[in-house]
Amino acid sequence: MWKKIRMSILLIILVWAAVTTWQDYHPNWQRPIFVLLHPINADGDAKTAAYLQQLSMQEYLELAPYLQAMSKRYRAPIQVYFQLGRELQQAPPVLPQQGAWLSYMLWSLKFRFYAWRQHQSSDGSPSVTLYLNYQQGHAGQPLPHSTALQKGRIGVVHLFATTRQREQNQIMILHELLHAFGASDKYDLLTGEPIYPHGYAAPEQRPLYPQQKAELMAVRIPASTHSSKMAQNLKSTVIQMRTAQELGWIAD
Numbered sequence: 125m126w127k128k129i130r131m132s133i134l135l136i137i138l139v140w141a142a143v144t145t146w147q148d149y150h151p152n153w154q155r156p157i158f159v160l161l162h163p164i165n166a167d168g169d170a171k172t173a174a175y176l177q178q179l180s181m182q183e184y185l186e187l188a189p190y191l192q193a194m195s196k197r198y199r200a201p202i203q204v205y206f207q208l209g210r211e212l213q214q215a216p217p218v219l220p221q222q223g224a225w226l227s228y229m230l231w232s233l234k235f236r237f238y239a240w241r242q243h244q245s246s247d248g249s250p251s252v253t254l255y256l257n258y259q260q261g262h263a264g265q266p267l268p269h270s271t272a273l274q275k276g277r278i279g280v281v282h283l284f285a286t287t288r289q290r291e292q293n294q295i296m297i298l299h300e301l302l303h304a305f306g307a308s309d310k311y312d313l314l315t316g317e318p319i320y321p322h323g324y325a326a327p328e329q330r331p332l333y334p335q336q337k338a339e340l341m342a343v344r345i346p347a348s349t350h351s352s353k354m355a356q357n358l359k360s361t362v363i364q365m366r367t368a369q370e371l372g373w374i375a376d
Contacts, residue, residue: 151251151305151372153195156203159187159301160250162242164212166257166282175285176258181208186294186358194340194363198373207250212242216255216280219271232273239278252277252304254297258285270296272303279304291357298358299343307370310342317352318342322366339364 151157163179165172184206192201217234220227239253247253254272261267261284272279279300283293303309310323321327323342325335338345338355340363346352355361368374 153199153202153372156205157251158248159204159206160209160247160253161206161256161297162209162212162253163256163258164215165259165285166215167259169260169285171260172258172285175287176211179208181206183290184208184294184297187298190298190358195368195373197363198365198368202373207248209247209253212255214238214242215257219269219280221269232275235273235278235280236276239276252279252301254278254300254304255280256297257282259283260285270300272300274304274306277304292354294358295340295343295355295361299340302341302363302367302371305371307341307367310339310367311344315350316344317350318344318346320346322364325362325364327364336360337362339367341367 161184163176165176187206188204191204195202216238217231220231239255242255243253255278257268257280259267259282267282267284270279270281272281281296281300283289283296311318318324318339319342323339324332324346325337325339329335332346333349334347335345338352338361340361343361344352344354345360365374
């Protein structure tokens with residue numbers, strides 16, 4: 125009798141895990157998407173603390189209209205709602221800069237455990253949770269690498285805590301958000317240059333260079349075969365067909 129009960133419980137757990145995994149990899153764009161944004165003072169700087177104190181949803185108003193406009197190119201416009209959550213005192217675990225696949229797997233487990241511990245009932249049930257690591261940064265040095273997990277739909281985004289970087293911060297937030305829904309990077313991981321054709325906003329353009337916009341999952345605007353510049357705002361980016369296919373906005 126007890127053996128049957130244990131087997132039934134195990135079967136329920138396995139079915140629940142299978143359904144959850146399937147949902148992570150097959151988003152339902154017919155339903156509204158809710159994105160929770162948790163700001164974090166990642167460097168402990170007083171300037172960063174002051175910046176976070178004045179944060180409001182005004183900082184993120186362009187995000188939902190952009191996604192609605194881009195999705196409308198391929199399907200009925202999606203409905204996305206962003207919510208600014210409470211400031212967190214603990215930062216997510218640090219992503220390994222280099223290392224074996226096992227190191228990354230261990231980090232992903234730690235990250236998901238971190239997300240589970242940070243969640244409160246007042247957060248509701250967001251479709252995606254992004255942890256925004258705000259910091260001052262250093263002149264001439266890039267911020268740490270941002271990343272997002274499709275399984276569990278969580279991500280950590282490293283951002284500059286300065287008003288002048290606000291629009292580029294928006295690009296990075298949406299870039300990582302789309303990772304959480306299955307979109308892949310469209311740039312060379314070694315050079316950072318957009319990959320032709322999927323990393324180009326207008327791969328059919330002739331002459332090909334210079335491009336006028338960036339593919340969002342490449343984030344840079346190609347000026348030549350080996351040079352590009354960072355997109356300055358969402359208006360200078362687009363979501364091209366390959367990314368739309370990965371998101372499930374159109375059939376492969």
